[in-house]
Amino acid sequence: MKQGLLIVVSGPSGTGKGTVCGKLLAETPQLAYSISATTRQPREGEVDGQNYYFLTREQFESEIAAGGFLEYADVYGNYYGTPLKKLEERLQAGQDILLEIDTQGALNVMKKCPEGIFIFLLPPSMAELERRIKGRGSETSESLERRLGAAREEISVGKQYTYVVVNTTVKTAVKRIQAIIDAEHSKAERNEDLFEI
Numbered sequence: 030m031k032q033g034l035l036i037v038v039s040g041p042s043g044t045g046k047g048t049v050c051g052k053l054l055a056e057t058p059q060l061a062y063s064i065s066a067t068t069r070q071p072r073e074g075e076v077d078g079q080n081y082y083f084l085t086r087e088q089f090e091s092e093i094a095a096g097g098f099l100e101y102a103d104v105y106g107n108y109y110g111t112p113l114k115k116l117e118e119r120l121q122a123g124q125d126i127l128l129e130i131d132t133q134g135a136l137n138v139m140k141k142c143p144e145g146i147f148i149f150l151l152p153p154s155m156a157e158l159e160r161r162i163k164g165r166g167s168e169t170s171e172s173l174e175r176r177l178g179a180a181r182e183e184i185s186v187g188k189q190y191t192y193v194v195v196n197t198t199v200k201t202a203v204k205r206i207q208a209i210i211d212a213e214h215s216k217a218e219r220n221e222d223l224f225e226i
């Protein structure tokens with residue numbers, strides 16, 4: 030049984046990562062989402078065990094101590110982490126898995142799983158990113174500046190990823206990521222069995 034691919038997608042907030050990943054998952058049946066654990070409060074409509082596993086800080090910290098995460102990070106004052114056991118089981122069963130995580134977490138995964146596929150999603154421009162963040166309507170000028178500063182920092186880490194995809198439209202970004210996944214599956218090193226003809 031071939032191992033599934035570990036696909037990591039990051040990008041600054043406002044890039045449209047959530048929308049792109051949602052559509053990618055809906056249109057790629059062999060790809061499954063890794064549900065993260067977090068200590069942040071659920072937003073309206075979010076379901077425990079579906080969007081995230083919502084944990085208390087105590088629960089999260091005892092999972093860290095038990096080695097239960099592939100990676101975890103503190104993002105805006107809350108913990109976020111990728112549960113390890115389920116991920117390993119699914120990869121071993123040949124399932125491709127998508128992690129939508131921040132750059133700190135992705136850098137840790139690069140060290141632990143160099144065979145992973147790291148895709149950085151960029152907005153078409155900073156002006157467009159600003160427009161998209163403002164479009165959410167929930168930002169004060171101070172929090173907008175903070176988000177843009179954080180976005181610049183995240184973008185500077187993006188060069189360490191394997192692939193970069195510009196989210197000009199959701200449709201084209203999804204197509205590009207699907208093309209990357211297909212190409213990765215076609216690598217000779219992943220298909221040694223095919224040569225036994």
Ligand code: 5GP
Nearest residue numbers: 065066101102104109110111129130131134
């Ligand atoms: P949000 O609170 O908006 O759902 O997510 C905030 C940030 O945390 C996003 O950049 C998201 O990609 C990141 N994130 C979500 N799950 C994980 C995780 O398991 N690990 C890490 N390192 N970051 C995560």
